[in-house]
Amino acid sequence: MIREVDLDEISDGKRYHANDLVKADCNDCINCNECCTGMGNSIILDPYDIALLSSGLELSFEHLMNGKIELNLVDGLILPNLVMDSEREQCLFLNQQGRCSIHAFRPGICRLFPLGRVYENNSFQYFLQTKECRKTNRTKIKVKKWIGLPNFRDYESFVLHWHDFLLEVQRIIREHAEAAYVKNLNLYLLKLFYQTRYEADSDFFSQFDQRLSMAKDYVGSLSE
Ligand code: SF4
């Protein structure tokens, strides 16, 4: 999602890289689950999130669509997000003890919080949101340890390429108002990146790169 915010207002004014220490560790979020409450449809899922969720819950995309995720329009693109429990306005994966029941394979947005990313010059850096997490006694931790995913370089490369690709597709959608064009593009991308299962015993990032290359060819052919 493209969001224009004044970083100086919402952060500590610093930028961080994967190996930098940042005061983000809220020590297991003890007695707090504010981030898992009232999030609406804002926990948008990227292809890696869906691959992890599918494998962790042993559910296909279609089965996840049966109450755990839903599709919404984000700046013209159809993307999946986590479903909230409408009565409690809490994430469905929050258990009775107020803990995340899918902690090991929770989405990237959940891993990142209270950090954010700022994209500039074909790269990105992290920033610390200072007004979001209610814990005041957070301790320092390395950014990559906080996010806690293996193959971190590959993950960061995936994040950047996915972000850039979405921006490009959103630009194309803005410039092509024809409903049929936008619909076909959305259906193709949904199928390619989300509905078609990733092989669990083979490297996700290589599979993603192959699909990204196919998608760029497809998008290019539509624009001709
Ligand atoms: S997936 Fe886990 S961390 Fe993310 S909102 Fe749901 S309960 Fe919270």
Ligand code: SF4
């Ligand atoms: S507000 Fe902070 S302590 Fe509370 S759940 Fe979110 S990250 Fe954890």
